[in-house]
Amino acid sequence: MSRAVRGERIWVxxxxxxxxxxxxxxxxxxxxxxxISGRRTDELDTVSxxxxxxxxxxxxxxxAVDAAAATVRERLGGIDTVIHSAGYWKQFDAATWDREVFxxxxxxxxxxxxxxxxxVVPGLVAQGSGHVVGIASVAGYRGxxxxxxxxxxxxxxxxxxxxxxxxxxxxGVRVTTVAPGFVRTEMTSVNDFPMPFxxxxxEAARTIADGLERGYENIVFPKRMAVAASVAxxxxxxVWTALSTRGARA
Numbered sequence: 001m002s003r004a005v006r007g008e009r010i011w012v013x014x015x016x017x018x019x020x021x022x023x024x025x026x027x028x029x030x031x032x033x034x035x036i037s038g039r040r041t042d043e044l045d046t047v048s049x050x051x052x053x054x055x056x057x058x059x060x061x062x063x064a065v066d067a068a069a070a071t072v073r074e075r076l077g078g079i080d081t082v083i084h085s086a087g088y089w090k091q092f093d094a095a096t097w098d099r100e101v102f103x104x105x106x107x108x109x110x111x112x113x114x115x116x117x118x119x120v121v122p123g124l125v126a127q128g129s130g131h132v133v134g135i136a137s138v139a140g141y142r143g144x145x146x147x148x149x150x151x152x153x154x155x156x157x158x159x160x161x162x163x164x165x166x167x168x169x170x171x172g173v174r175v176t177t178v179a180p181g182f183v184r185t186e187m188t189s190v191n192d193f194p195m196p197f198x199x200x201x202x203e204a205a206r207t208i209a210d211g212l213e214r215g216y217e218n219i220v221f222p223k224r225m226a227v228a229a230s231v232a233x234x235x236x237x238x239v240w241t242a243l244s245t246r247g248a249r250a
Contacts, residue, residue, distance in 0.1 A: 003215050006031030009076040011069075013059060013116050014086025016043035019135060019183055022205035023085065024052060030209060035072040038086070059086045059112030069119035081131040081212075082120045084113050092149045102149045109153035113160070121173070128172040133212065134161045135178040138220065138229040145244050165217060178208055179220045179229070 016038030124130030
């Protein structure tokens with residue numbers, strides 16, 4: 001079902017850089033009324049260029065998220081769609097197991113999403129309409145060496161969003177899962193390993209916006225990565241472990 005975003009009141013959380021920033025810009029170009037949030041106020045102002053409402057916040061701060069949601073509702077006159085794009089990534093070494101690094105992934109990627117959902121979902125249910133969009137990752141489909149922390153949180157996001165879709169659709173609230181492959185952003189700029197099918201953030205933003213307008217429940221991209229991820233899900237466990245181990249040693 002086609003659903004134009006023109007006139008939609010959209011809150012993009014995690015929009016000071018990367019996919020979130022480019023998606024916010026793309027949604028404004030398509031006629032949406034957009035509020036953006038993130039930790040870095042100066043970057044938010046740069047992204048906004050005066051065309052968006054900027055509401056700084058740290059998704060790990062429950063009170064700050066609640067206050068930001070209230071501000072966004074007031075400034076936009078309500079919220080039709082919330083897009084959670086905040087994320088944390090650091091390559092992980094399972095042999096040394098840094099509990100703080102693992103916990104940081106959980107705090108930002110999973111508990112941060114929890115804070116945003118708690119601040120927005122009850123209101124969407126009460127109004128009988130709305131849209132929740134979560135940006136997860138194809139890294140959540142199968143376990144990869146070096147991605148133990150990030151992949152675990154992304155797998156949890158995929159499961160959570162799928163469950164929410166079943167629970168909330170009867171209440172009039174749509175849920176869309178976005179699972180990008182490798183996207184050229186500040187987050188991935190530190191990677192020292194091959195990133196197949198790498199695309200730019202503005203291309204990712206256009207793909208997501210197109211999928212939202214077409215009413216997709218799942219948006220996986222780029223296409224070659226979507227195919228690779230689908231195939232990966234079918235690979236037997238022992239074979240996948242061998243392939244992942246080989247990749248980690250490369």
